[in-house]
Amino acid sequence: MEHNNHQGWYGETFVAAIAAAAGFQVAVPYPDIGKDLLLGRDHEEPELDVQIALQVKTRRGDITDADTGFKVTLSVAQFKRLRGKRQVPVYLVVVLVPTDPADYIRTDENALVLRRCAYWVSLEHHVPAQAGRESVTVTVPRDNLLTVDALHEFFARACEEVPAP
Secondary structure (H helix, E strand, C coil): CCHHHHHHHHHHHHHHHHHHHHCCEEECCCCCCCCCEEEECCCCCHHHCCEEEEEEEEEECCCCCCCCEEEEEEEHHHHHHHCCCCCCCEEEEEEEECCCHHHCEEECCCCEEECCEEEEEECCCCCCCCCCCCEEEEEEECCCECCHHHHHHHHHHHHHHCCCC
8 A cells, every 4th residue: 555545544543443442433424525534422312412523634753843733734625624613523633653654553462552643633713714825734732632531522522512402
């Protein structure tokens, strides 16, 4: 498989593994138009049966110059699909991956270790892109590590935003 495609697939699978550990359903939208994964949960209470969407980007190698966050450049069209308040909340996720795909995982009898980590940002409150721009650069904060707890928080926020019947 071509390296960039392999890297992207691994990044999405990495995030799906975190979602699986959190107990959420994972779906891949078809066609992919700005969102790579939909996470959901089946709940008896309709107001708790919500979804969130994720756009997954990957970065390879050691990122040593990113003390506060990672810069991600998006086309204006991508940015518009991610920013603003949405019925289904959307998060941008950046997965840092090893340079060599052979280092993506380590397995032994006691563990499957997926290498590197993922960070997230919501673009809900970002201002619209300036007219005439072809791209927008956003910062994904280094403090926003994507974890099982972070995903549960995303769903808790989504449930708070569901209007009461």
